Amino acid sequence: MKKVFALILAAIVALSFAACGAKTDEPAATAAPAETTAAATPENAVIRLSTTTSVNDSGLLPYLLPTFEAATGYKVEVQSAGTGAAIQKAKDGNADVILVHAKASEEEFIADGYGVERLPFMYNYFVIVGPKDDPAGVSGSADAAAAFAKIRDSKSKFVSRGDESGTHKAELKIWGDNAPDAAADDWYVSAGQGMGACLTMASEMQAYCLTDKATFLSMKDELNLDIVLAEGDDMKNTYSLIAVNPEKIDGLNTDGAKAFIDWMLGDEASALIAKYGEAEYGVALFTLLDK
Amino acid sequence: MESFQQAFDLLISLDKELLQIIGVTLRMSFFSTTISCLLGLPLGALIGTRSFRGKSFLKKLIHTLMGLPPVVAGLFVYVLFTHYGPFGSLNLLFTVKVMVIAQVILITPIVIGLSSSFIEGTSKPVIDTARGLGLSKAKTVGLCLSEGRSSLLSVVLSAFGRSIAEVGAVSIVGGNIQWKTRVMTTAIMLETNKGKFSFALALGIILLLIGFAVNALASFIVKEPADD
Numbered sequence: 320m321k322k323v324f325a326l327i328l329a330a331i332v333a334l335s336f337a338a339c340g341a342k343t344d345e346p347a348a349t350a351a352p353a354e355t356t357a358a359a360t361p362e363n364a365v366i367r368l369s370t371t372t373s374v375n376d377s378g379l380l381p382y383l384l385p386t387f388e389a390a391t392g393y394k395v396e397v398q399s400a401g402t403g404a405a406i407q408k409a410k411d412g413n414a415d416v417i418l419v420h421a422k423a424s425e426e427e428f429i430a431d432g433y434g435v436e437r438l439p440f441m442y443n444y445f446v447i448v449g450p451k452d453d454p455a456g457v458s459g460s461a462d463a464a465a466a467f468a469k470i471r472d473s474k475s476k477f478v479s480r481g482d483e484s485g486t487h488k489a490e491l492k493i494w495g496d497n498a499p500d501a502a503a504d505d506w507y508v509s510a511g512q513g514m515g516a517c518l519t520m521a522s523e524m525q526a527y528c529l530t531d532k533a534t535f536l537s538m539k540d541e542l543n544l545d546i547v548l549a550e551g552d553d554m555k556n557t558y559s560l561i562a563v564n565p566e567k568i569d570g571l572n573t574d575g576a577k578a579f580i581d582w583m584l585g586d587e588a589s590a591l592i593a594k595y596g597e598a599e600y601g602v603a604l605f606t607l608l609d610k
Numbered sequence: 611m612e613s614f615q616q617a618f619d620l621l622i623s624l625d626k627e628l629l630q631i632i633g634v635t636l637r638m639s640f641f642s643t644t645i646s647c648l649l650g651l652p653l654g655a656l657i658g659t660r661s662f663r664g665k666s667f668l669k670k671l672i673h674t675l676m677g678l679p680p681v682v683a684g685l686f687v688y689v690l691f692t693h694y695g696p697f698g699s700l701n702l703l704f705t706v707k708v709m710v711i712a713q714v715i716l717i718t719p720i721v722i723g724l725s726s727s728f729i730e731g732t733s734k735p736v737i738d739t740a741r742g743l744g745l746s747k748a749k750t751v752g753l754c755l756s757e758g759r760s761s762l763l764s765v766v767l768s769a770f771g772r773s774i775a776e777v778g779a780v781s782i783v784g785g786n787i788q789w790k791t792r793v794m795t796t797a798i799m800l801e802t803n804k805g806k807f808s809f810a811l812a813l814g815i816i817l818l819l820i821g822f823a824v825n826a827l828a829s830f831i832v833k834e835p836a837d838d
Contacts, residue, residue, distance in 0.1 A: 407806070
């Protein structure tokens with residue numbers, strides 16, 4: 320009995336090693352043909368990119384990065400979190416470049432000397448999603464502020480990110496002085512979670528929610544929600560690239576950050592970004608800013 | 611260091627929201643621990659004192675469930691209580707009650723597994739004595755529980771520790787809603803996601819202090835011998 324057990328254990332161990340081996344082989348195999356066409360691998364080949372969940376979870380970075388990596392020989396390590404954490408990671412010296420969407424925080428990041436220059440390069444619109452029958456009558460509102468007023472007046476449920484992410488900050492800006500008090504207004508649900516979790520919660524509660532369009536479209540099939548307001552002047556969502564300042568933080572891959580930013584702002588990336596989403600959702604998810 | 615200062619300041623200031631979060635945390639952990647122990651201790655005692663067909667299989671099953679990942683338990687309960695799920699009409703999703711349900715699923719196997727092992731180890735002589743005294747089966751089980759008191763206290767405290775430290779299940783079924791289902795661990799996750807690492811650490815220190823206080827209180831109640 321013991322022998323059988325030992326044999327099974329040995330087999331499991333051998334199999335798991337084999338599986339791990341296969342896993343590590345895979346990227347090498349796909350990377351190999353790319354390297355033949357690429358420039359020589361740079362000395363410091365790893366670029367640490369700290370970014371928000373919306374650009375990573377929407378699939379934009381996984382779509383762009385293989386082309387960049389093949390062209391330059393760099394390897395981009397993406398850390399995605401809410402904008403607040405994405406910026407903090409860079410302040411702590413754990414990133415070479417950031418890609419975020421919260422103008423005020425970005426400007427503060429630069430004013431404090433952590434960032435070199437804010438380079439806004441693309442935008443999309445936040446959308447308001449809600450129950451399919453739109454009980455608060457949000458549809459047709461002039462802008463998000465008007466829509467929020469209707470939600471507030473009808474005390475319809477509203478799920479807020481509540482996590483100081485770029486989306487949460489945009490939401491607070493739209494509320495302005497009329498921001499609800501989560502402690503007193505029980506229709507206002509401050510979830511303190513990521514976009515996906517909040518959308519799932521809004522769907523469960525049949526609540527309204529402010530979301531980036533990309534995340535909503537990528538989850539649409541699982542949600543019992545519709546877009547009730549798609550465009551408004553106060554719903555523009557601008558993304559920027561900022562290289563971390565080597566004079567403030569040591570041990571950075573400044574050459575890598577520069578190469579990444581140059582490529583992202585160049586024609587090849589622009590062409591790719593402009594058509595991202597068309598194949599999957601029928602609409603482009605991001606629009607480039609005029610240079 | 612900054613975190614210790616912040617933890618201290620937070621406790622001193624008796625921040626209304628922090629107190630509310632601590633309240634929810636204690637309420638949830640109390641009910642999770644109590645229900646898990648009410649279910650788990652008698653079962654653990656039965657398994658520990660009896661021998662029956664399939665016992666070794668049952669023990670393996672329980673030991674597997676002791677390692678049940680919290681996210682899996684959370685997911686399982688979520689699917690049951692989602693709006694269109696079998697218990698969706700109860701409207702329990704995103705409440706403290708459903709967090710307790712998820713934790714009971716998570717913790718009961720731990721209570722059964724640990725208590726049956728402890729009782730198995732200490733029960734033999736007790737059972738022999740009980741048989742000698744001609745006690746009933748129920749009384750024998752009771753005697754086993756009282757003889758292994760301090761071992762069982764550590765079972766209960768392990769259950770409590772699992773409950774208070776757990777984040778995966780409660781964030782899925784509770785939703786980390788401010789003023790409602792936010793507990794210490796999900797608050798720490800949130801502050802970490804905000805990038806407020808030192809504040810998050812301060813909350814972690816407070817959580818440890820709460821855990822310590824509960825442990826001290828429990829051993830005081832059970833009158834564990836001092837280690838001299």
